[in-house]
Amino acid sequence: MNTLRLLSTLALTLVVPVRAAGAQTIDLSRFALVDLTHEIAHDGPAWPGSRDPFHLDTIAASATTAMFRLNLNEHFGTHMDAPRHAAGSGWTNENIPLNRLVAPLIVIDVRAQAADNRDYALTPAEIETHERRHGRIARGAAVLLRTGWARYWSTPARYFGEDRTVQPPKLHFPSFGIEAAKLLVSRGVGLLGVDSPSTDIGAAPSFAVHGILGGANVPALENLADLDALPATGALLMALPIKTRGGSGGPVRVVALVPR
Ligand SMILES: [Zn+2]
Numbered sequence: 001m002n003t004l005r006l007l008s009t010l011a012l013t014l015v016v017p018v019r020a021a022g023a024q025t026i027d028l029s030r031f032a033l034v035d036l037t038h039e040i041a042h043d044g045p046a047w048p049g050s051r052d053p054f055h056l057d058t059i060a061a062s063a064t065t066a067m068f069r070l071n072l073n074e075h076f077g078t079h080m081d082a083p084r085h086a087a088g089s090g091w092t093n094e095n096i097p098l099n100r101l102v103a104p105l106i107v108i109d110v111r112a113q114a115a116d117n118r119d120y121a122l123t124p125a126e127i128e129t130h131e132r133r134h135g136r137i138a139r140g141a142a143v144l145l146r147t148g149w150a151r152y153w154s155t156p157a158r159y160f161g162e163d164r165t166v167q168p169p170k171l172h173f174p175s176f177g178i179e180a181a182k183l184l185v186s187r188g189v190g191l192l193g194v195d196s197p198s199t200d201i202g203a204a205p206s207f208a209v210h211g212i213l214g215g216a217n218v219p220a221l222e223n224l225a226d227l228d229a230l231p232a233t234g235a236l237l238m239a240l241p242i243k244t245r246g247g248s249g250g251p252v253r254v255v256a257l258v259p260r
Pocket of ligand 1 (some may be wrong): 074075078080085222247249
């Protein structure tokens with residue numbers, strides 16, 4: 001089943017009242033559910049310089065009950081940048097339409113380029129190469145960049161590529177390039193994401209890609225987990241962030257539905 005048929009099936013399921021025995025159901029055995037989310041944990045990589053990005057305060061903890069207060073930086077762990085994060089007029093969390101968060105998935109693979117150059121920034125030429133192989137990126141698609149950086153998640157200094165021999169310390173990790181971000185926005189993408197710390201490369205002098213995405217009301221996923229199980233096209237992405245009123249982003253559980 002292709003993604004569009006799947007979406008229409010999901011939509012039908014929502015509007016057609018379910019009858020008793022014999023009612024049609026979605027056959028999820030035909031799909032693999034892939035988790036693209038890192039655990040949120042105190043020892044996860046935090047943006048250099050950020051203090052106390054995550055901890056749980058115990059309200060109650062016994063053999064029979066548990067309750068904690070969640071203290072969390074919106075931009076820690078696998079999270080979404082709401083457009084407001086980088087643009088004054090952008091959507092905050094509660095205003096992002098669902099069709100930006102549940103969408104056909106396209107994966108651009110630059111693992112080889114990033115392995116050779118940790119400052120690699122996606123180029124328009126690389127997007128065009130992807131389109132020649134897999135077809136033009138459709139309006140409304142969610143586009144994820146696979147750099148391979150999730151494998152450094154448990155070694156934060158390597159994940160951020162921190163160079164402390166210079167002041168202030170420099171960062172080195174791959175992500176989107178400025179012209180590539182502009183091209184993807186011109187294609188009408190609904191959502192972008194990357195398996196590295198930021199939609200701007202670590203060595204970027206400013207957060208220009210953030211500004212382009214925020215200004216175009218394109219939400220972004222950062223710190224995605226391993227994308228290796230995803231096909232270049234044909235899967236469905238579901239990325240549902242916390243719905244805090246006025247939030248500039250927040251923790252998100254990201255799952256892909258991949259046809260078997
Ligand atoms: Zn962020």
